[in-house]
Amino acid sequence: MTRSLTFAIPKGRILDEALPLLAKAGIEPEAAFHDKKSRALRFATNRPDLSIIRVRAFDVATFVAHGAAQIGIVGSDVVEEFDYSELYAPVDLNIGHCRLSVAEPAGLEGEDESAMSHVRVATKYPHLTRKYYEARGVQAECVKLNGAMELAPSLGLSRRIVDLVSSGATLKANGLVETQVIMPISARLIVNRAAFKMHSAELVPLVDAFRRAVEVRDAA
Numbered sequence: 601m602t603r604s605l606t607f608a609i610p611k612g613r614i615l616d617e618a619l620p621l622l623a624k625a626g627i628e629p630e631a632a633f634h635d636k637k638s639r640a641l642r643f644a645t646n647r648p649d650l651s652i653i654r655v656r657a658f659d660v661a662t663f664v665a666h667g668a669a670q671i672g673i674v675g676s677d678v679v680e681e682f683d684y685s686e687l688y689a690p691v692d693l694n695i696g697h698c699r700l701s702v703a704e705p706a707g708l709e710g711e712d713e714s715a716m717s718h719v720r721v722a723t724k725y726p727h728l729t730r731k732y733y734e735a736r737g738v739q740a741e742c743v744k745l746n747g748a749m750e751l752a753p754s755l756g757l758s759r760r761i762v763d764l765v766s767s768g769a770t771l772k773a774n775g776l777v778e779t780q781v782i783m784p785i786s787a788r789l790i791v792n793r794a795a796f797k798m799h800s801a802e803l804v805p806l807v808d809a810f811r812r813a814v815e816v817r818d819a820a
């Protein structure tokens with residue numbers, strides 16, 4: 601039987617919180633999906649029409665935006681950073697909570713950014729960083745990193761970083777303090793807009809199942 605739908609799931613930290621929601625929405629991946637040693641990237645599910653791919657968080661949005669996967673789960677940080685017009689994000693899954701923030705070395709914070717014309721920032725989120733500073737009349741020169749942004753200030757790459765913060769432990773361990781919150785983040789169910797029309801018979805009930813699963817979980 602053909603598996604006409606591909607569901608993209610991030611392999612990072614959202615995965616553990618997403619699995620119970622997938623189960624409540626009626627999707628159970630095959631056993632190999634839970635085998636950490638498995639090198640497979642695509643997995644069958646209990647639904648003959650649906651397979652799951654496990655990819656990096658940023659790539660979930662890319663696969664779904666290009667229609668290579670029709671549906672996925674990803675943080676709103678990724679949705680907002682790419683701002684793909686092809687993505688529809690109908691359900692806030694109320695998991696993966698964190699925030700996107702500006703951080704600076706402790707003791708050096710407090711400079712009035714609105715009085716500056718230019719800042720240099722190390723970040724995985726150049727689009728959101730430029731947008732945030734542009735709205736304040738400041739031009740942001742972004743140094744793109746894919747992780748470990750917290751190292752940038754101590755190594756002279758940039759004084760500021762823009763990164764995700766949850767407990768604040770990573771900032772603290774690296775001598776940084778959060779100076780501005782840019783936006784709150786949570787994980788979203790995302791759907792390719794064209795696929796939503798083409799596969800509406802399968803995708804509309806699936807989106808509803810996730811909406812219900814979130815409601816039931818949050819009411820418990």
Ligand SMILES: Nc1ncnc2c1ncn2[C@@H]1O[C@H](COP(=O)(O)OP(=O)(O)OP(=O)(O)O)[C@@H](O)[C@H]1O
Pocket residue numbers: 610611612613614655656657658674675676677678696697698746747764765766767785786787
């Ligand atoms: N500290 C955190 N607390 C809660 N949620 C977070 C935190 N850090 C990241 N997230 C959320 O989890 C998503 C995935 O983060 P994570 O770094 O685990 O992904 P990943 O798949 O390992 O990414 P990559 O491999 O591309 O670095 C983020 O896009 C964000 O929405």
Ligand SMILES: O=P(O)(O)OC[C@H]1O[C@H](OP(=O)(O)OP(=O)(O)O)[C@H](O)[C@@H]1O
Pocket residue numbers: 613746747748749763764765766767768769770771
């Ligand atoms: O405020 P905290 O609770 O310390 O969480 C924040 C950290 O979590 C994320 O990194 P992650 O652990 O996903 O690793 P990464 O840097 O490889 O993305 C983020 O990039 C921060 O470094």
